[in-house]
Every structure is written in structure tokens, then in C-alpha cells.
Amino acid sequence: MNNPLFSVVVFAVSATAGFLGSLTGLGGGVVVTPVLTLVLGVDLHYAMGASLVSVIATSSGAAAAYVREGFSNIRVGMFLEIATTLGAVVGAHLVSVIPISALAVIFGAVLLYSAWQSLHGHHGHADSGGDPLAERLKLNGAYPDGGLSVRYHVSRVKAGFGLMFGAGMLSGLLGIGSGAMKVIAMDQVMRIPFKVSTTTSNFMIGVTAAASAGIYLSRGYIEPGLAMPVMLGVLAGSLFGARQLVSAATRVLRLVFAAVVAVMAAEMIYNGFTGGLK
Amino acid sequence: MTDRELDLIISRILRGGVILSAAIVLAGGIWYLVESAGASPPFGHFAGVPGIHALTRLPSPEVVILAGLLLLIATPVARVVFSMIAFAMEKDWAYVGITAIVLGVLTYSILSGL
Numbered sequence: 001m002n003n004p005l006f007s008v009v010v011f012a013v014s015a016t017a018g019f020l021g022s023l024t025g026l027g028g029g030v031v032v033t034p035v036l037t038l039v040l041g042v043d044l045h046y047a048m049g050a051s052l053v054s055v056i057a058t059s060s061g062a063a064a065a066y067v068r069e070g071f072s073n074i075r076v077g078m079f080l081e082i083a084t085t086l087g088a089v090v091g092a093h094l095v096s097v098i099p100i101s102a103l104a105v106i107f108g109a110v111l112l113y114s115a116w117q118s119l120h121g122h123h124g125h126a127d128s129g130g131d132p133l134a135e136r137l138k139l140n141g142a143y144p145d146g147g148l149s150v151r152y153h154v155s156r157v158k159a160g161f162g163l164m165f166g167a168g169m170l171s172g173l174l175g176i177g178s179g180a181m182k183v184i185a186m187d188q189v190m191r192i193p194f195k196v197s198t199t200t201s202n203f204m205i206g207v208t209a210a211a212s213a214g215i216y217l218s219r220g221y222i223e224p225g226l227a228m229p230v231m232l233g234v235l236a237g238s239l240f241g242a243r244q245l246v247s248a249a250t251r252v253l254r255l256v257f258a259a260v261v262a263v264m265a266a267e268m269i270y271n272g273f274t275g276g277l278k
Numbered sequence: 279m280t281d282r283e284l285d286l287i288i289s290r291i292l293r294g295g296v297i298l299s300a301a302i303v304l305a306g307g308i309w310y311l312v313e314s315a316g317a318s319p320p321f322g323h324f325a326g327v328p329g330i331h332a333l334t335r336l337p338s339p340e341v342v343i344l345a346g347l348l349l350l351i352a353t354p355v356a357r358v359v360f361s362m363i364a365f366a367m368e369k370d371w372a373y374v375g376i377t378a379i380v381l382g383v384l385t386y387s388i389l390s391g392l
Contacts, residue, residue, distance in 0.1 A: 004311050006319040043324040053347060060292045060353045068289035074281070078361060078376055085383040092387070137372065206354035211384050213351045214391025224343035225314070226321050228307040231350065235300055 011233035018237025022062035024257045025198030026179035028054035030264045049221030050230045057234040059206030065242040071199035073141045080164045087168020104272030111265035114184045115258040133157040160190040295353030299346045306342030
């Protein structure tokens with residue numbers, strides 16, 4: 001395969017990744033990394049660099065639309081970013097201490113269970129008035145739904161914050177997976193509406209990924225010739241995805257989310273057993 | 279400044295950063311493909327060169343692409359910086375503190391990685 005053809009193939013794969021990533025709040029790494037390494041024979045280090053670029057491109061590309069339309073909750077995002085960025089730093093320092101392969105298998109299993117859970121939505125969705133801490137931090141908000149502005153309350157702020165710290169730590173340790181934990185924590189624990197959870201996760205993952213950019217750049221993981229079609233493809237896909245989310249039924253989004261998380265979990269378990277991750 | 283206005287400005291920062299970086303990457307990408315049209319993609323083996331190694335290949339399409347990528351990476355950081363300023367203008371000190379912590383951790387982890 002010559003270089004222009006290779007770039008076109010990578011562009012198409014990345015567009016798919018950006019589309020799915022922007023709809024689910026997961027970023028594009030789930031699709032980009034395995035296709036590049038397993039199908040196109042790209043070295044894992046370059047694939048990880050391309051995956052980082054794809055997460056930042058998905059996040060910023062789609063978030064511009066989500067923030068403008070009033071889906072992403074900026075205060076929730078900012079507040080939880082403390083937990084995810086601190087967690088990522090702690091996780092990065094634990095890499096040499098914790099057995100990564102075992103962790104990948106365990107976390108993969110947790111993700112599979114969470115994917116199943118997320119299909120069913122909230123159990124007691126009755127609005128209890130939320131958490132007083134959410135009131136103090138002005139986390140409660142509203143989002144557009146079929147021309148109406150729907151108000152919502154944020155529950156269990158401390159539990160969500162703790163889980164986000166864990167999400168950040170895992171992303172520092174495993175390199176991927178933080179988007180899934182973010183959506184699950186906001187949706188299942190903090191009882192934030194699904195579209196707000198995925199779009200706020202989408203808003204946040206750019207910052208979490210940017211935190212790792214220094215180390216990826218200095219180690220030479222980000223190869224410009226490869227990152228170019230990835231970035232452009234992901235952007236095209238994420239802009240298209242952002243248009244679809246506005247009118248998409250939550251039920252459909254939950255299905256797509258669960259499917260992508262299940263694939264991600266399978267990848268993680270596979271990597272854990274083959275030791276391909278680090 | 280209301281939260282709604284803050285949303286709109288953050289949205290514009292993100293869109294501006296993305297459009298500008300995409301234009302730069304596209305320009306470098308076209309140059310890159312013209313130069314390497316006949317070659318096969320050299321990504322099968324990790325070169326393992328330390329440093330932001332493309333910068334040593336001046337002048338080259340890789341440097342142009344890398345400049346676009348750096349701008350892309352800087353975009354989420356820029357929106358954190360702007361939010362901190364905006365919260366300060368609103369005298370919302372709790373959120374000035376929150377964004378300052380995020381910015382501090384972010385700066386630390388980017389710089390310590392380099």
C-alpha cells in the first residue's frame with residue numbers, strides 16, 4: 001500500500017471513530033488503536049500517539065457544538081476535571097508499581113458489567129431534589145430536549161468525584177478507558193441526564209488527554225505523517241456525530257454507548273492477556 | 279457575564295482552535311503526501327527517537343503538521359485558562375479556585391512529561 005492510499009484508509013477509519021466517539025463521549029481511541037495495530041500493521045507506540053490525537057480532536061470538535069447548544073455542563077466538567085487530572089497524575093506514577101495486565105483484565109470485566117447496566121438507565125429516576133453540595137457548587141442545570149429546556153439536579157456529588165478520581169487514575173495507568181468511566185459516573189451515580197453525561201464527558205476528555213501530551217510528544221509517539229489523516233478524519237466524523245446527537249433518541253444513544261464500551265472492554269481484556277498494552 | 283455567555287465564548291475558542299489547527303495540518307498533509315507519494319507508510323517499526331523529533335527535520339511537511347497538532351493540543355488548555363479569567367470577572371471565587379487547580383495539575387503533567 002502506498003502512502004496516499006494508506007492515508008485515505010486511515011482517514012476513513014478515523015472518521016468512523018470520531019463519529020462514534022462524539023455520540024458516546026468516549027473519544028476515538030477505541031476504534032483507532034486496534035485498527036491501526038491489528039489491521040494496518042502500525043507500531044503500537046505510534047498507534048497510541050494517534051489515539052491521543054484522536055481523543056483531543058473528537059473532544060474539541062464536538063464540544064464546540066455541544067457547549068453552544070447547551071448540552072455540556074461546563075461547571076460539572078470543570079469541577080470533575082480536578083479529580084480526573086489529579087487521578088491521571090497519580091496513575092502515571094503507579095505504572096511501575098501495579099501489574100498492568102491484571103488490572104486491564106479486571107477493569108475490562110468491570111466495564112462489561114457497566115455497559116450492561118447503562119442499557120437500563122436509572123433505576124429510581126424520580127428527581128429527589130439532588131445534593132445540597134450540587135446546589136452550592138451551582139452544578140444543577142438545564143438542557144434542550146425537543147425545543148424545551150429540561151431542568152435537572154445533580155446527585156451524589158462526592159461519590160461521583162471519587163469515581164472520577166478512579167477514572168483519571170485508570171486512564172493514567174491503562175492509557176485508555178477514562179471516557180467510559182466518566183459517562184458511567186455521571187449517568188449512573190450522579191443521575192445526570194444521559195445526553196448531558198456523554199457531552200460533558202466529551203468536553204472533559206480533551207483536557208485529560210492533553211495532560212498526557214507532554215510525555216507522548218517527548219517519547220516520539222506522535223508521528224506527524226500518521227497523526228495527520230487521523231486528526232482530519234476524526235474531526236470530520238465528530239462534527240457529523242455532533243449534528244446527529246441533537247435529534248437522536250436517548251434509547252439509541254444508550255445502545256451505541258453500551259456496544260462501544262463492550263468492544264472496549266473486550267479489547268482491554270485481550271490486551272491484558274496478551275500483554276500488548278505497555 | 280452569564281453562564282450562557284461563558285458557554286458561547288468557550289464554544290468559539292474550541293471551534294477557532296480546531297479550524298485553525300485543521301487548516302495547518304491539512305496544508306502540511308498535502309505537502310507530505312506530495313513528497314512521499316511513491317513511498318510505503320513507514321509506521322511499522324517504532325523509531326524510538328527521543329524528543330519532539332520531527333522538529334529536527336526542518337524544513338519539512340512534518341514540522342507543519344506538528345505545529346497544527348500542537349495547536350490542537352493547546353486548545354483544551356486555552357479553554358481552561360479562559361474559564362478561569364471568566365470566573366474571576368464574575369467574582370465566582372470557588373470556580374476560580376477549581377479551574378486554577380485544574381490548570382496547575384495540567385501544566386505540571388504536560389511539563390513533567392517533556
